[in-house]
Amino acid sequence: MSDLWRRCLERLEGELSAEDLHTWLMPLQARDDADGLQLYAPNPYTLDAVRDRYLPRIEAVLALLSGHSLPVRLEVGSSAAVAVGSRPVPTPTVAKPAAAAEAAPVNFHHNLDPHYTFETFVEGKSNQLGKAAAMQVAQNPGRAYNPLLLYGGTGLGKTHLMHAAGNLMREHNPNFKVLYLRSEQFVGSMIEALRTKSMDEFKRRFRSVDALLIDDIQFFAGKDTTQEEFFHTFNALFESKQQIILTCDRYPKEVDKLEPRLKSRLGWGLSVAIEPPDFETRAAILLAKAHDKGVKVSEDVAMLLAKRIRSNVRDLEGALNTLAARANFYGRPITTDFAEETLRDLLATHAQAVTVPNIQKIVAEYFGVRLQDLLSKRRVRSLARPRQIAMALSKELTEHSLPEIGEAFGGRDHTTVLHACRTIRKLCETDTRMRQDWEQLIRTLTG
Numbered sequence: 001m002s003d004l005w006r007r008c009l010e011r012l013e014g015e016l017s018a019e020d021l022h023t024w025l026m027p028l029q030a031r032d033d034a035d036g037l038q039l040y041a042p043n044p045y046t047l048d049a050v051r052d053r054y055l056p057r058i059e060a061v062l063a064l065l066s067g068h069s070l071p072v073r074l075e076v077g078s079s080a081a082v083a084v085g086s087r088p089v090p091t092p093t094v095a096k097p098a099a100a101a102e103a104a105p106v107n108f109h110h111n112l113d114p115h116y117t118f119e120t121f122v123e124g125k126s127n128q129l130g131k132a133a134a135m136q137v138a139q140n141p142g143r144a145y146n147p148l149l150l151y152g153g154t155g156l157g158k159t160h161l162m163h164a165a166g167n168l169m170r171e172h173n174p175n176f177k178v179l180y181l182r183s184e185q186f187v188g189s190m191i192e193a194l195r196t197k198s199m200d201e202f203k204r205r206f207r208s209v210d211a212l213l214i215d216d217i218q219f220f221a222g223k224d225t226t227q228e229e230f231f232h233t234f235n236a237l238f239e240s241k242q243q244i245i246l247t248c249d250r251y252p253k254e255v256d257k258l259e260p261r262l263k264s265r266l267g268w269g270l271s272v273a274i275e276p277p278d279f280e281t282r283a284a285i286l287l288a289k290a291h292d293k294g295v296k297v298s299e300d301v302a303m304l305l306a307k308r309i310r311s312n313v314r315d316l317e318g319a320l321n322t323l324a325a326r327a328n329f330y331g332r333p334i335t336t337d338f339a340e341e342t343l344r345d346l347l348a349t350h351a352q353a354v355t356v357p358n359i360q361k362i363v364a365e366y367f368g369v370r371l372q373d374l375l376s377k378r379r380v381r382s383l384a385r386p387r388q389i390a391m392a393l394s395k396e397l398t399e400h401s402l403p404e405i406g407e408a409f410g411g412r413d414h415t416t417v418l419h420a421c422r423t424i425r426k427l428c429e430t431d432t433r434m435r436q437d438w439e440q441l442i443r444t445l446t447g
């Protein structure tokens with residue numbers, strides 16, 4: 001590393017949070033020469049963030065350290081590529097995390113699901129960021145974001161993305177040692193190692209991989225010895241730039257009984273939320289899954305299922321499997337009538353929870369307002385916004401028409417409901433807080 005850059009980082013250490021430093025500045029590689037300092041970012045996201053948030057500060061510190069102003073150039077690539085005389089490479093290569101390789105068992109069997117790839121993953125607004133981050137990590141393990149943490153509700157594709165990253169790492173480098181485990185398996189292995197007094201072997205096994213993927217780390221909650229051991233494993237991997245990818249069913253800071261120091265480590269890399277897919281993405285996923293399974297499903301059927309099953313992708317896939325099996329058994333084509341008839345009970349269960357009164361009740365509770373106020377004519381902002389959200393949710397989650405929804409909200413005109421839907425949709429696009437509220441409410445209502 002350039003000495004100047006190292007000193008610059010040391011200086012910034014006192015000014016920036018550890019999280020910011022580890023996420024944005026540590027992954028940069030630096031090279032200084034007579035023309036100034038060249039910084040290489042592992043990917044365009046990092047480059048943008050560094051340029052927008054930290055560049056002026058970096059320039060100021062460099063001026064301070066070198067005694068004169070020093071031009072800083074930023075680009076995506078790696079200083080290694082420059083050192084051997086070529087241009088910086090925008091598409092990163094899979095680096096081989098050094099220390100680990102020698103200690104690895106000779107016959108390493110990876111345990112990734114080959115079907116979970118980026119190609120079979122349907123992208124939508126809800127998972128775009130997660131997919132991009134997983135791809136970055138796969139293309140540049142140990143350097144892009146470490147750890148990468150994907151969090152969100154059940155059945156939304158976190159495991160799929162994790163395997164996809166592992167598969168891509170191995171596609172780039174077949175010798176890359178990727179170990180995938182559910183967190184219970186980590187706990188089980190550790191208990192077994194303690195029982196058989198083979199903790200050294202346990203430590204070696206986990207520390208000798210190039211990438212460690214652990215699913216559903218919320219199960220570590222309350223398991224102190226496991227957390228302790230995982231903490232050390234984490235540190236060892238992190239130090240030698242081996243990639244760590246984790247998933248959790250919620251934002252880890254919200255997991256009770258997870259040690260604060262572990263939570264803080266998890267924040268060093270990048271945490272990305274995987275949200276429930278919207279209607280279009282649900283329909284696209286269904287069509288893609290049907291295609292993969294060789295099942296003929298029309299767009300009408302896909303839209304019917306996508307409209308009615310909102311909980312998660314796993315449920316959607318379950319419905320498709322049931323439909324395919326029945327159609328095969330009866331030798332009938334999958335029409336919308338056939339789907340309605342076959343999945344009547346299942347669709348009814350999904351429809352049941354989401355009624356307008358239910359939406360009104362949940363929204364009132366969520367915003368801490370009284371139900372009768374929500375339905376009243378009062379126009380104060382503290383009531384108007386929750387009311388608009390409840391109306392928009394009613395349109396989104398039920399089959400009721402605008403006039404019917406207006407009627408259910410104290411006899412309002414259908415244009416008021418339409419206005420509410422448009423306002424909320426726009427706000428969701430521009431206001432993060434609003435989008436979080438909206439998605440949280442959908443999760444509560446459909447989960």
Ligand SMILES: Nc1ncnc2c1ncn2[C@@H]1O[C@H](COP(=O)(O)OP(=O)(O)OP(=O)(O)O)[C@@H](O)[C@H]1O
Binds near residue numbers: 120
């Ligand atoms: N965007 C997507 N495109 C294609 N398939 C998807 C997508 N999202 C989810 N799936 C599929 O849905 C199923 C459930 O996904 P997955 O197991 O990855 O969920 P998860 O978020 O890890 O859930 P859990 O927390 O319960 O483990 C898988 O078969 C996966 O392939």
